Amino acid sequence: MAKEDMKISKDKFAPAILDASLGEAIGKPSLNFWQDSWLRIRKNKAALVSIIVMLxxxxxxxxxxxxxxxxxNEQDLKRTNLPAKIPVLESVSWLPFDGTMVRNDGTVVDVYEQKNIDEYFWFGTDSLGRDLFTRVAKGIQISLYIAFLAALLDMLIGVTYGAIAGYFGGRLDSMMQRVIEVISGIPNLVVVILxxxxxKPGIMSITIALAITGWTTMARVVRAQVLKLKEQEYVxxxxxxxxxxSKIIFKHLLPNLAGVIIINTMFTIPNAIFFEAFLSFIGLGLSSPLASLGTLIDDGFKTLRLYPHLMIFPAVFISIIMVCFNMIADGIRDALDPKMRD
Structure with missing residues (x-):
């Protein structure tokens, strides 16, 4: 190869033309704290699926x-204790939605045909002929109502109490903490019985019991965070x-605690649902004819061996609600935690 061909052109040694403004260009759209948190939740498949299921x-x-x-509460003694029967799914042999029931001697009986019933009851009926699907839906309403009411009371009482105690500190904080210790020392079951x-047994007694004892954990968490934030420069x-x-507490401190408050509130909801179901199961919750998931499980447990569908359906739904809320709470906790990394 000739030397002339090996020479490098002087144009290739020319300095590069750099645009200083490109160094400060933003390659991705600017996101605020909540938009970034939502992106983190969307990457959490378990939390995203749980949100869809809960909706x-x-x-x-x-x-x-x-x-x-x-x-x-619509009763009809002609259709008592019917098993589940769902259109289309009744033709699938391996699914228990064909309206049949296995007797003690092992024979399979079509209960709907035996009682000359042409209607479909998706979850079956109870001992009084009431549609279990409707009662389960109503039970979910009541259980969610009690749960969200407990969460609201936690936010109103616990956040305010903890913020005041942590902000002012000193003797006032000491006195307020003694009150929390006294309330925390009283078992919830004792308060419910009182x-x-x-x-009377019902929503009112459960609501008051949750209002008296349920906010203490939230108050302690908020107090600890306020004690740390009140020494910051912006305060x-x-x-x-x-x-x-009041303006410093509610305008500057509490907005910075929104993540902690939301996380604790989300964990409060499944605890309240389980608390109501437990009380109804032992006979201290809602009274007939009101139906919550706890009362339905209690009624189904009494006839579990004969009519298992009476307990299976409400138990499945309360399990789904408990798991979904806990997975959502875990996802929100990870999304709002600034220490988490993708």
């Missing part, structure tokens, strides 16, 4: 009684500008 359950709870065509003696700047204590 479907909530839709079922409110739309179910409207599409079933039966009332919650409420039942004053009121000192707000005091210097002459802002009132």
């Amino acid at each position: 479907l359950v909530i839709i079922l709870a409110f739309v179910g009684p409207l599409i079933s065509g039966h009332g919650t 409420m039942i003696l004053v009121f 000192l700047a707000s005091r210097t500008l002459g802002n009132s204590h």
Whole structure:
């Protein structure tokens, strides 16, 4: 190869033309804290699936009684203890939705044909001939109502109490913490029994019991966070500008605690659902004819060996709700934690 061919052109040694403005260009769209948290939740498949399942359950709870065509307390002794029968699925042999029941001698009987019933009862009926699908949907409504009410009370009482105790500190904080210790030392079951003696078993007694004892954990968490945040520079700047204590607490401190409050609230909801179901199961919860998931499980447990569908369906739904809320709470905790990394 000739030397002339091996020479490199002087144009290739020319300095590169650099645009300084490109160094500060933003390659991705700017996201705020909540948008970034939502992206983290979307990457959490378990939390995303749980959100979708819970939305479907909530839709079922409110739309179910409207599409079933039966009332919650509508009784008909001609259709007592019917097994589940669902259109289309009744033709699938390996699914228990064909309206048949196995007797003690091992024979399979079509109960619908035996009782001359042409209707479909998706979850079957109970001992009084009431549609179990409608009652399960209504039970989900009541259980979710009690759970969200408990979460609301946690936020209103616990957050306010903990923020005041942590912000002012000193003797006031010490006195308020002693009150929390006294309330925490009283078992929830004792409070519920006292409420039942004053009121009647029902939503009112459970609500008051949760209002008395359920907010203490939230108050302690918020107090600990406020003790840490109240020494920050932006709080000192707000005091210097002459802002009132209430404005500093509710405008500067609590918005920075939104993540902690949301996480604790999400964990409160499944605990409240389980607490209500436990009380109803032992006979201290809702009374007839009201139906919650706990009362339905209690009724089905009494005839579990004869009519298992009476317990299986409400037990499945309360399990789904408990698991979904816990998975959502875990996902929100990971999304709102600034220490987490993708």
